[in-house]
Amino acid sequence: MNSDKLDTGNKRYRVLMVTGIYPTQASPHKGTFVKTLVDSLVARGHEVEVIHPKQGPVIDRYLSTAWQVFWKTLTGRFDIVHGHYGLWCLLARLQWTTPVVAAYLGDDLLGTVTFDGEHTRKSLLVARISRWLCRHVEAVTVKSEQMKKMSLWENAVVIPDGIDFTRFHPIPREEARTMLGWDQKRNYVVFANNPAIPVKNFALAQAAIARLQERGIAAELVVASGLAQEQVVQYINASNALILPSVAEGSPNVVKEAMACNIPVVATDVGDVAELLAHTAGCSVCPHDADALATGLEKALAFQGRTTGREDIRHLDMMHIVEQVVALYEQAIQRKADNCATRFLQARQSPTIVEGR
The missing domain is CATH 3.40.50.2000 (Glycogen Phosphorylase B;)
Known part of the structure; x- marks a missing residue:
């Protein structure tokens, strides 16, 4: 050398x-x-x-x-x-x-x-x-x-x-929805993983949305899978919340990407999720249960404004x-x-x- x-x-x-x-x-x-x-x-x-x-x-x-x-x-x-x-x-x-x-x-x-x-x-x-x-x-x-x-x-x-903060950053929700052609008044929850992978537990996300709707809260589950990062940024910013119902994870990047965009996250207690979300209002760490996730989503949808996620993970x-x-x-x-x-x-x-x- x-x-x-x-x-x-x-x-x-x-x-x-x-x-x-x-x-x-x-x-x-x-x-x-x-x-x-x-x-x-x-x-x-x-x-x-x-x-x-x-x-x-x-x-x-x-x-x-x-x-x-x-x-x-x-x-x-x-x-x-x-x-x-x-x-x-x-x-x-x-x-x-x-x-x-x-x-x-x-x-x-x-x-x-x-x-x-x-x-x-x-x-x-x-x-x-x-x-x-x-x-x-x-x-x-x-x-x-x-x-x-x-x-x-x-x-x-x-x-x-680490997260590329120059790429994953807050975009006004109205602007992101206009880019994607989404309804400005609807509630959207993004699932940013491949539904076909068992460990990502897409069925639990669907069940949580169903429980939410049973409570009289309308929300649409949107899948953002197989997309380029530029599109993922749009999907996250256009959504009211990100859901991660995984059975197991290491350190899920989608959670950090949503936090970098100041979007609420509702996730199961896997990997380092609890540590990531510990100090971010509007986010929830839940057991592997549809009702618990629905409650977390209800909290996220009621959250006013953006989270402090970006600042909370500045070290990443x-x-x-x-x-x-x-x-x-x-x-x-x-x-x-x-x-x-x-x-x-x-x-x-x-x-x-x-x-x-």
């Missing part, structure tokens, strides 16, 4: 980002948080190359990624390999020349919950691999304290996804989060150097045994 990379001044790292999810023209909603991180790193002068294999058979994607990681790191051009999600982090570790930061996203440590509340066998295997990998990389990041506990690795660092502005990530890069590089030095000293101190004839 060049000596200027070890200066205590302004460091500029060359980062190889490895991820199975990244925004594309066909899927603009996937992995937006990874791109936000990449853009923030580049804006601060770091060099980032992204390995994101094109869609196809899973085994082909893994093999392609493993090959690229091996050859790109063999050149010695990169200072850090930053993997996202358990199995992609494993591929990042299929080389030992460059330090690895493994970023876990949620179900790669927590497991994937099915409709019946059980965990899939595959997800339990992935979680086991992820926990093993924690001990074989230079640095580990998780999204919440719950994930850190499940990692069984005390050195894991909690770094939630991407400009602050990226500083934490860069600091972790420095630690990972130093840990790699220390480990190499230790092995070198051990090798020199090992006695040489000469066998006689």
